[in-house]
Amino acid sequence: MQIGMIGLGRMGGNMAERLRRGGHEVVGYDRDPSVSDVGSLKDLVERLQAPRAVWVMVPAGAPTRATVEQLRDLLSEGDVVIDGGNSHYLDDQRHAADLGTRGIGFVDVGVSGGVWGLQNGYALMAGGEDEHVGRLMPVFDTLKPEGEDGFVHAGSVGAGHFAKMVHNGIEYGMMQAFAEGWELLEASDVVTNVPETFASWRHGTVIQSWLLDLLVRALKDDPDLAELKGYAEDSGEGRWTVQAAVDHAVPLPAITAALYARFASRQADSPAMKMVAALRNQFGGHAVASAEGQTGKGADSPGADVAPPPEADR
Structure with missing residues (x-):
């Protein structure tokens, strides 16, 4: 043809x-x-x-x-x-x-x-x-x-790209699950061979997949992923998937969380987390880190100027 x-x-x-x-x-x-x-x-x-x-x-x-x-x-x-x-x-x-x-x-x-x-x-x-x-x-x-x-x-007309959009949304969720599992294994002092652990799952398990094969391949090339930065773009289809879910009133908690995780990956210093730190300091006196990386006094530390909470909140 x-x-x-x-x-x-x-x-x-x-x-x-x-x-x-x-x-x-x-x-x-x-x-x-x-x-x-x-x-x-x-x-x-x-x-x-x-x-x-x-x-x-x-x-x-x-x-x-x-x-x-x-x-x-x-x-x-x-x-x-x-x-x-x-x-x-x-x-x-x-x-x-x-x-x-x-x-x-x-x-x-x-x-x-x-x-x-x-x-x-x-x-x-x-x-x-x-x-x-x-x-x-x-x-x-x-x-x-x-x-x-x-x-x-x-x-x-439109069904092909709608199906591909949902496919990519599922892909977001699957990749995020693999990524979170990898991070937890790396954080553990019990599992000492993370790459081979993933490789052992390639056959005979319910999570065997091409994505898992690619994950194992990536870890073989760079076991600690030291050569990469934790920054992930999105093609736009994840956003469309979440918007379509809103339009159809279909809950997509895993796919939505995976999309938001990509947004978070692009923030070297999260503005929202700055506010969380400020609030924890205000109500609980928890220590905060300055922009220069130094740890400051909590709000209830000696000498801190802290306004007492309203009577109704005591």
């Missing part, structure tokens, strides 16, 4: 390569001319035979919206656009409606597999009309892992 691929970065480039290895003709476009097959989106569209299929693999948000808008004006009735980035599902619905005015189909595909996808295949979650998804099945069959699993037509 012939397909256009827009965005040839780590994911898009590897996906294009996997498709070529599977016998498909891929015409790729990227802003980097050294990896691009054509010089512009217009050139890409002209190289493809109608009815065309164009896969967009660029960052979510403004870059994806701008690309879809350009394709709307370049493509023809009967063509189809696939958004394989991490777009918000509500954007998918807007894109489908916009392209639909020109008779252009739209399929959203949540893609998981990262840098290992070229070798192992990509898990694909598609949303869209049966007609459009069915037409693209040769591409999906090549991209997905071998075997029965790895692809789902999750539902109507």
